[in-house]
Amino acid sequence: MKAAPGGARPCDFVLRGAAELATMSGADGCGLLTGGALAAREGRIAWIGPERDLNRCVAVAGDAIVVDAEGAAVLPGFVDPHTHAVFAGSRAVEYGERLAGRTYTDILAGGGGIKATVRATRAATAEQLAALTRRRLDSFLLHGTTTLEIKSGYGLTLADEHKMLAAAAVEHPLRRVRTFLGAHAVPDEFAGRADDYVELICREMLPALRSEAEFVDVFCDIGAFTVEQSRRVLLAARRLGYGLKIHADELALSGGARLAADVGCVSADHLVHATWEEIAALQQAAVVAVALPGTSFTLGAAYAPARAFLEAGLVLALATDFNPGTSYCENMQMVVALACQEMHLAPEEALRAATLGAAAAIGRQDEVGSLEVGKRCDLLVLDADTHSELQYHWGVNLVRGVVVDGRVVVSDGSVVDSQVGDAA
């Protein structure tokens, strides 16, 4: 065994045999490294370069995990920066009704829509919610997501929001970032008293949940919270040290993107109706634009102007918006394909938005989202020899292996969560 340079411990993880590494390093494109290899130490990438240099440059522990990609393409793990992955109940019947022409307003008036999910989520025990969530995390991981943002927002009481955030932290190899979304909807018990609910969020919920969520999000749109209500929540959250996010300009041009720029949100999400003025404001304030093509697909609605975001120099992120009403899909590969087909992104632009751009949307661009020295060793081995198969061969799962923190957690399409890495 070679001595590690500078007295560092030898590497405990090696990836070799890849046709290519799509590193996402550099200012744009995929940072493609043909015939590249990678080594990691204690969960972080320690070396990356041509495989022929591996033995010469890197000291590897005798009991290191060695992943042979067997000629496959390798990507950074997907980062999914906008999900509502904790909920109970199903809205499959409502989906059929919507296809048959029933409006969401009508469904909501009948006690369906988000109200149905709030009822089911409140009724679920903490254990039930954790079990449902763990199953979903398995599916996210199997499809290649290694870092996942999860929002609360179907509890809408302090206790139920707490229950959701606890379920979001259920033990699982998938890395998570938690967001408090108390301002997702006005709960029935506050019907007609939205300001009182906003007051409850600001006075009680935000301080109480500070240790459980890193971000605070607000649904600022027609039928949800006004710009002024949203501003109140976001400013209160900012005073407490939360990072800020916002559901902005999804249903109408309703002021959310402007507010995001005003208060300094890390990301503004949806942005279907954003015009050049909103885009310029986001660009000035360095707010990441999160596009959610799965939601547009499900609702048969317009897609966010993602090409315009890129042309304006915004950092673009893609996310599933996984939720039981308007985007029941945990597969970021499908989101990437939709972004290419429906938002006219180039394959490399979409992949970058689903990894490095997505990491920026949750303030993790220095930790995850690319294969670079110092970052977390989170990567995917595809069932393909080029990253461009991901968009081209759609509607299926092309992820064969997944590594999180230098540990193999998916092998041949099954969650394995090998602990070997910890012993190295």
Next chain:
Amino acid sequence: MKAAPGGARPCDFVLRGAAELATMSGADGCGLLTGGALAAREGRIAWIGPERDLNRCVAVAGDAIVVDAEGAAVLPGFVDPHTHAVFAGSRAVEYGERLAGRTYTDILAGGGGIKATVRATRAATAEQLAALTRRRLDSFLLHGTTTLEIKSGYGLTLADEHKMLAAAAVEHPLRRVRTFLGAHAVPDEFAGRADDYVELICREMLPALRSEAEFVDVFCDIGAFTVEQSRRVLLAARRLGYGLKIHADELALSGGARLAADVGCVSADHLVHATWEEIAALQQAAVVAVALPGTSFTLGAAYAPARAFLEAGLVLALATDFNPGTSYCENMQMVVALACQEMHLAPEEALRAATLGAAAAIGRQDEVGSLEVGKRCDLLVLDADTHSELQYHWGVNLVRGVVVDGRVVVSDGSVVDSQVGDAA
């Protein structure tokens, strides 16, 4: 053990524990049987009814295969009646070029497109082609397709078309129906002499391949074969006893649907540009309309007017059109979701088109496509308790188990191809 009625042998397969069976029996809808069970003998369904009646009504062999659906929904296996599943090479790079605005005509002129697939397929050995095909059949099966039509058409010489049809018959539990599509494109060596190539098809290929293909298909459209050339091929095929199919009115309203009605095709496929006149002609001649939403999705093109087909009383089928250029997706669940989202089908209409309608498109409606006594015991156990999850929870694989001919061939997401059923 109960004696089987009428002296028949006892059943060798039982499905129980299902939340519901979507049988597809009856004139429309899903023929939903809540709490239904099913028994089969020698690969065919022998009984279907409420589970509480199972023990009283059915004699079951002691060594029968018993599948417990554990509260899941059960469907007939998907029938995919239009695929080009045998080919070599990848066109991923071309896909990126097309997204960037390069036209298909330009790609073709540069030696890409179908020409690239013909070159790669001709260059592949029979063994290579069979190995590629077997891997794809695994993926079709894992996504719930139990009967698959496969076309030739990337060989375009007698020897290479034969090689493709042989690969299509590679040993695998997935049931296949083979179609000769010599008239897919005019090969380079016949450039400018399309009529001579048609003559070769009619004189040599059709008689030589009679025992290897059940159907003959023609790509009748602008840039492919004219109505007169297509008619010549189809009539020659009809004289030899082939069933007839046609790629019709995909790129333009070019006469294919009318021709299908004239010559008595079993199905007319694509039909993006069909008007009420074409629809009326198809209805008169009882031609099944095959819609291919994955192709429209990939090309960013219009979708076939599937609602109009249903309103006119046509039998509607859905298929993947799986191919390396314009629809690289083997997942019928995704096709069903696209048909709901983009063609505005109700979930039940789309499921029916993907099973019983699809069976009719390959003349198999008496054998497969529904759960009815006498039909093949081909069924899917979902990772969901209702069939309506299939459209609603999209972009993933909700098929947990697959049974073909009363044999378990997929269990927990892996191909197992149990042979136990044969011994019963």
